[in-house]
Amino acid sequence: MQLLVKNGVLVTPFDTYKADIGVNNNKIVVIGDLSNLMAERIIDAQGMYVFPGIIDVHTHFEIVGGGGVKTADDFYFGTKAAALGGVTTIVDFSKQEKGEFIMDANARRFREAQGKVCVDFGLHSHFTDLSSNSFDAIPDVINGGYSTFKLFMTYKKAGFLIEDGELLETIRKTHDNKGMVILHAENDSICEYFTDKYIKENKLQPEYHAASRPAIAEAEAVSKAALFAKETNSMLYIVHLSTAQGAQIIEEARTNDVKIMAETCPQYLILTDDKYLETNGHYHIASPPLRKKPDQDKLWEGIKNGYIPVVSTDHCSFTTKQKDAGRDSFKNVPPGIPGTETLLPLMHHFGVNQGRISLNKLIEVLCHNPAKIFGMHPEKGALNIGTDADIVIFDPNKKVRLGADTLHMGSDYSPYEGIKVQGYPITTILRGNIIVENGQFLGQKGFGQFIKRKQPEYI
Amino acid sequence: MQLLVKNGVLVTPFDTYKADIGVNNNKIVVIGDLSNLMAERIIDAQGMYVFPGIIDVHTHFEIVGGGGVKTADDFYFGTKAAALGGVTTIVDFSKQEKGEFIMDANARRFREAQGKVCVDFGLHSHFTDLSSNSFDAIPDVINGGYSTFKLFMTYKKAGFLIEDGELLETIRKTHDNKGMVILHAENDSICEYFTDKYIKENKLQPEYHAASRPAIAEAEAVSKAALFAKETNSMLYIVHLSTAQGAQIIEEARTNDVKIMAETCPQYLILTDDKYLETNGHYHIASPPLRKKPDQDKLWEGIKNGYIPVVSTDHCSFTTKQKDAGRDSFKNVPPGIPGTETLLPLMHHFGVNQGRISLNKLIEVLCHNPAKIFGMHPEKGALNIGTDADIVIFDPNKKVRLGADTLHMGSDYSPYEGIKVQGYPITTILRGNIIVENGQFLGQKGFGQFIKRKQPEYI
């Protein structure tokens, strides 16, 4: 036996029970009372929860973001921090350049990540150019394991926006070939209209970032997405849902048998746009912007009731120096905030500790659902015989004050600076290998493997 | 007494009863048993229905349409034919050129119509350029009697499309100033996508006109319109609704207290896209295209149940020569079909005679509702003391075979060629003046007056 995790309390989406876990050949091979078993390595998890490895299906490591600014986390640095936060799988994006063949873009991005990542990783194909050879390659891309396609309904100026006609047909073709489109849903024209307006009026403070991307911009895009999903009888997935209006539309569409799903992120569940009024409010600039209390409430309800089946982070980190360089105008601040490392402790603290969701639901939205939806089941997302031995040992009593000093990401600030959480991951195991132990990173650069993802599943 | 209409059966949206009508100073001054009254002119309407003058709120006379082709009907010719069809009021459009100040556009169009029109007329302000001085002039435009603003959600290449941000804010500002936006609701990108596709594939026959503007294009635009109406708490009106999907969205939105209305047109109620497969199928090219039987059924239901409160025509006529010039490709055919003259007889025949709607409902959707919705009540749309004496005498037994030979419009063909209807207007009275009698036009060029329209009303 390669590894034994003993005496812990296993948490699955459905059950919580005491059992030992035995690992061999990097897989879970036995679960139960293993008191008589020997192993090369034994971890005593007495008093601890034993979770499946956390999955963050929305990260942006090592990219050049808005305004040509390079993110503070490269694949190595970022995934090391991820591991320290209990994350064993990430799904990042491979952005196609205009004119680039989509499979070349994927290969290029694969090479950037390979050799650096410390946890397992998948890649969403980020389409920006659906000219015919790339459009025709959709089945091959899916078969290559890049089975989910990120499309933008906004950022026209940046060349990201996919027009409605192409969007509709890409959703249809992707679904017909057993892939799935995932959408950044904000109405471009509305955001541009208000951005121009506030700039013209010289309203440049961080709070105008929020005002320039109002809730109706998200609601309109989500509503269109639901209509297109219905029209094409396809699955669809909305990333970083942030508004009550958007959540309401998704809830209703699902009730009417439209196969639409959404993720939200901790920043939309825990922070509000009051943050923009604070000193250094611009550190919180990200798109969509932070919203209001009723939006938070509706998003938590969505998680609890199941119409928001995933929580991810949209991790995209910059340094205070990078952020400060654009502080004269909300439009000049590179948008994005870090998040992967704090995903699990924040969701546990604000979700479970504060009574909004059960411990089982926590694991459902951080492990089980992302694995199933993104074609990584059964290897990932579960503690089951035959699954990858991706395991997090979580101390429910450990108290940590979040902040740049206690975290390990490239950003020299945290959007959650000063927040005290109770409950923290202490040991992270990736395919049977201990990559974090008692808060120390023991992994290796490049140890993470590419996940050739299968057909997405509707939840 | 200027005029007496005797012995007829008056039809209002609510009642049907025998009464005489007395007219003085161009107004209805008395209704009832007027057997003892004298008058300069007495019309015996024994055996006839007496309707309020029909209102067609959607006409395109004397314009240069798609492909730079001038319509076959100028304001004189077109409104003469209208009068022969029982129409006493039209609302046409004043299109703003790019760079033109909206009030100049309105004044220009007013001058084009004035002196030619044979029936009373209003004008919708057709905005194509919402740059600031025109946007700021919205209150003045409304106060000038052009209280409804036509905006396009499509025809981007033609420079008509208003982007979503501007659209949203124009809806809001218009409503706040007691005006109303009316929308051509088709998604531009979807229509362009399929148009390009079929042209590339050399599929140029008329039926590809329908395929290039699929139902989802309308549904998406109507759905967005409903969302914007809700967001801005404004009234909104969709022109020429053609699909069951669109009708369904409107029905649901209204149920949820969104103040959205729609008109449909006889071509969507009576014809289907099978027409495109006939010889000269290209004569039926108009946008939106003809649809299918289930669309017809849903639109009739909408009229009956009230969520489609108006029927108009989108009259836009071309000659066979003009149509034929573009017959090599659906894209080259100037889109538009004639309709005003046949509005009343078609709706009576296919609606009332065939049992789909009551006689009262006919008058509601052709007179009462258009007058109220478009700010012409109480002067227009009703037979009431003090209203304009716009009266149609309708012979329910007269049979007419529709066709270029029996109609009077500029087109040398009719989309309804060969259809036999029972029931036809025989006499048309405008403000107490007989402008059509026994099927003969007796009116004068330029007799029509401009209607300074008031605040639209939600129905």
Place this chain on the structure above:
Amino acid sequence: MQLLVKNGVLVTPFDTYKADIGVNNNKIVVIGDLSNLMAERIIDAQGMYVFPGIIDVHTHFEIVGGGGVKTADDFYFGTKAAALGGVTTIVDFSKQEKGEFIMDANARRFREAQGKVCVDFGLHSHFTDLSSNSFDAIPDVINGGYSTFKLFMTYKKAGFLIEDGELLETIRKTHDNKGMVILHAENDSICEYFTDKYIKENKLQPEYHAASRPAIAEAEAVSKAALFAKETNSMLYIVHLSTAQGAQIIEEARTNDVKIMAETCPQYLILTDDKYLETNGHYHIASPPLRKKPDQDKLWEGIKNGYIPVVSTDHCSFTTKQKDAGRDSFKNVPPGIPGTETLLPLMHHFGVNQGRISLNKLIEVLCHNPAKIFGMHPEKGALNIGTDADIVIFDPNKKVRLGADTLHMGSDYSPYEGIKVQGYPITTILRGNIIVENGQFLGQKGFGQFIKRKQPEYI
């Protein structure tokens, strides 16, 4: 000409305009500018509104009510007061005794009313015994002009309740024969349960009347009624709707094409159950009981939006002596309050003056809709050529303090005691005959005629 009403402002459900009305042979024969006309009698209505005569479709005159107590108003006394309130038509009930043939019951009740009523009257057939000969007589009853059947879903102990099986089949048979069932919708078992409970607990004050008939009792019955209407594809009408829950169910059912209608009454719109806590709270005991502010709001919304198309009164009056005799326990107080005389002024004051509904909507729910729904159109409910000349002249400026001293009903108290209203009917005309002038009753006992009612209409 028998009568001219000059210079008034006519109000219909759709329009408000200045016109004179000419009456001959008890019918309206001419409307308009009648300045040159002569008549036997001319009324100058300068500064006044001219309404159609008000219709109260729910009165209980001259009955033996709960606890064997005779109502304070017999047909003469009650309809005289009605006329003073602008009411020209009432619809009362003919209650079948157990074992009695329904047509005998109707004939008996007809004789009670005939010769006493001062305004025109119809009768609802109140079924209590659906044994076969009465059930089989349904078509004949309808043809006899008693086209609406009152059934109770409560009052089992009193022998009123119709069990669900019979109810379902009676709704079906009535509808199939062009009649309509109208329902007192309260769940009997729930009311009995709580009544017993409070009596056992010796909670006998008036507020326990309200508690003993909770909102869920009405909601359950209304919900069942909607289900039965759907099952049988029948029209159905709920009397004296009092709760927001009930209104919500009706709104939703109608949206789903269930043909269900409801009336509410001024007491549910204007008073709340706080009244039960006042001295003499027992004077307000009626079933259903007075409810709460949110119920009022929803009911007003229902009137405005059309899903509550009628306001009536459920007039059932007792004297303070009669009420006081049972004051030891809510169960011993004869239930019922007076209302017909105050229907119009209350609805005008709290509805129109306070901005909740328009003047046109007032006439719609008090005249037009009751006439159509209860088969009295076109003779009643409208000011139109050929209709009965039932006319109310209403002074919008007249102020009246409501109270036993200013009212004329048999009760020596008013539930609205002390309320000051602005706007009051001053003259009432029934079929061309002035029965009230300047607040003085000039009519005759027995002048009212029976209305042989036709097929109900869904609104």
Place this chain on the structure above:
Amino acid sequence: MQLLVKNGVLVTPFDTYKADIGVNNNKIVVIGDLSNLMAERIIDAQGMYVFPGIIDVHTHFEIVGGGGVKTADDFYFGTKAAALGGVTTIVDFSKQEKGEFIMDANARRFREAQGKVCVDFGLHSHFTDLSSNSFDAIPDVINGGYSTFKLFMTYKKAGFLIEDGELLETIRKTHDNKGMVILHAENDSICEYFTDKYIKENKLQPEYHAASRPAIAEAEAVSKAALFAKETNSMLYIVHLSTAQGAQIIEEARTNDVKIMAETCPQYLILTDDKYLETNGHYHIASPPLRKKPDQDKLWEGIKNGYIPVVSTDHCSFTTKQKDAGRDSFKNVPPGIPGTETLLPLMHHFGVNQGRISLNKLIEVLCHNPAKIFGMHPEKGALNIGTDADIVIFDPNKKVRLGADTLHMGSDYSPYEGIKVQGYPITTILRGNIIVENGQFLGQKGFGQFIKRKQPEYI
């Protein structure tokens, strides 16, 4: 190690994977690759599915049913057959006699079952008399492990019906004390009305059993139940749901956050009322009756989409002799059909084999959900470390023709006579003890244990 089940494919509601199971002290203690483990007893499940023991939460063993006829299965005989069908847990009913204290009824029924049952068992408290001492005992009953209360909305003549007022308050009180009401939902009056009618008309054939209990009877009762669940904010569970209408109401209520659940039974999924027209149609008489194809379709949809979370049997068996004794009239046939033994093979064959539901969904509705909903989780319904070792070994290839000769229930006929299924349970293990092996019963009378059930859970 007490027992090893090797080489099988484990099926849970969420996963399907190959693993061995180790049992000790009657519990599952280890799952995984146990090739090196020794045990007292080893079962080779190569090529077999390994399911959790099946739970039938709706059985009627050893009762005197309709017409005073004793069921063919006593607790011993019935549960032996159950075990042969893979059922390891049943929940039966303890019926209170009128006047009997509810806890006495439970104790009495416990004694009847104890010592006879071959599988583990729970008991629903069947309330027929809610007089105060029983009503007050609700918390004690729940604490005693009888945490679900069966109430009837029908069978008034038999003394079963609970009137609405009591029903409402029992739902409330039960929920407040962490129990749950389960309802037989048929409207009594409607069933009585049609039963009387058909008997009067001498329509006594079996098909009139179906006609006498029409779909509306179930729909009305389910609708009321949903309303009461909402009113009291309580969980509620409908037994043996049989109609599309009922399913639709439940689907909508759940969408609106009403916590209502339902079970259906194989007879409503597989048979239709055509059965009543066959020779011996009376053998299929049960209440509710068999329904139609569209009902089946909707019920299957409900299972698939989750709004019908449980399938049980309503097992209530009689012999052909008992059935034949009443064959002169549908009313004289003792209602009820057998089902427990065939639950698993029928649901597997018609559900999984025919593509209606997945293998995981089969286990969800037969094991996981019934255990959670009825307070038997985590001990029952799952294959998990620490759960009771209730295990079924199922041969997916075994073909069986169902019929009295191949089954073991007390009835000498089967409603599924002649149906051939593929897939059959071959070995049944109860708490680690093999009670059926290769189709032979090896268990003991009275080996079944009473399950003190905990708080129901909403699914």
